Amino acid sequence: MSFFDAFAALGIGFSNLFRPKITEPLPWKQTRPRPERYRASFALVHNEHGDQACIGCKMCQKICPSQIITVTTGPKAPSPATGKKRGWASDFTLDLNACIICELCVQVCPTDAILMLRVQQQPAFDRNDLLLTMDRLYANEELHQLTWATGTKLVEMQNPKPKPQPQLQSQPKETP
Ligand code: SF4
Ligand code: SF4
Known part of the structure; x- marks a missing residue:
């Protein structure tokens, strides 16, 4: 590079100091609100x-x-609360390591027993940290904010009840 090229490059760099700003720095102090449909765990x-x-x-x-x-x-x-006989799960595990967050498990649940959380999934250093045991799943009910999306609501969104159509009034028959 000749002395002239170096001088020209310095001139371009110096002129950039006075160009109008076209980008904005990320707002590092500002916390962006989490989207309503955010799901994890x-x-x-x-x-x-x-x-x-x-x-x-x-x-x-x-x-x-x-x-x-x-x-x-x-x-x-029997349920201790109602006395009615019902089914129970004696064990339940969900391995988050391979979850694709499709939410099908939530949609299909007939009793709205499994829900997703509106909290950020924490990074893990051990695969076992992402293995949700039954105890951890029930603890999450108390520890974290749940999403609004129960299986019942998700199914209702996909199959909305048809709105009642207005009844057409029958036209009087014309007499010949
Ligand atoms: S069905 Fe549930 S557990 Fe399975 S991949 Fe989809 S969201 Fe994850
Ligand atoms: S679908 Fe619902 S009720 Fe059935 S085993 Fe899964 S979480 Fe339990």
């Missing part, structure tokens, strides 16, 4: 009677495309 929840809502039906296990849910169905037993 899972919780098992209790129903309105205070019982574990999961009935051990294995629908979530069967539909999961990643095959990462394992449900062990326990014996049917």
